[in-house]
Amino acid sequence: MEQKDILQRIYDIVVDRRENPKEGSYTNYLFDKGIDKILKKVGEETAEVIIGAKNPGKDEVVYEISDLLYHLTVLMVEKGVVWEDLYQELESRYKK
Template sequence: MKFDSQGLIPAIVQHARSGEVLMLGYMNEEALRQTTATQQVTFWSRSRQSFWTKGETSGNFLRVVEIRQDCDGDALLVLAEPAGPTCHTGADSCFFQSLDGSVRSERVPPGTIVTQLSDLIVQRAVELPEGSYTTKLLKGGVDRIGKKIGEEAAEVIIAAKNASAEELKWEVSDLLYHTLVLLAEQHVSLEEIWGELRRRHS
């Protein structure tokens, strides 16, 4: 790897499952060694001239899943699982402003919402909060969830036959949500589905 004249290399941190870019930091050789040894993202602070492990004060650690280097060996991509908001402002990602400084609420890439929704459903499966529709589905088991998936699949077909884009978006969203609930009930992760799709694509 190629460290710069100050012995540093930029490290882009990306959500390992959603693909969202979370932050940019810098590592020297020791910070990289600590990161690989502890599996917690550790940087070298250029302003404080010291090491810092992301989350050591906030508790919002970044658990390392994988580290890659670019083709020139002068930048790192750190795939990590965030334990909470990554940005010190409380935002999930540090990249939430446009060039004019305006705050953007949409997270990128757009597919991030699927991972967010899946995580929320899995959380519901653990906590089973009263009054939650997801909780009712989960308590109803495969029979209740399967019935809803059948209904939603039929409504997707009807929407397509009606040639209604708005109706189709609504019904496909319903079908996707109920499918995610079924995956949670069956303890099958979203990543396992991505893996199967990759296997088929290859």
């Protein structure tokens, strides 16, 4: 069985949480609070990436980028954006 990309698996679980809310789910907490809360978290996590990147070593920035990617995924689901939209956009810019 082919293992799906972790970014797509996170996307799928976020969609599943929206369709089948689960007790104690942080994703459902974000959806319940709404778009302003999701955008606030994207802003906060972006700032944490910047601070993490200023510090030596890469562990902190890996952790903070992961937080940001999760919150961006929640934003994508909220806005109806799928990974394929991003792949197409990035492909269209790609020059060899």
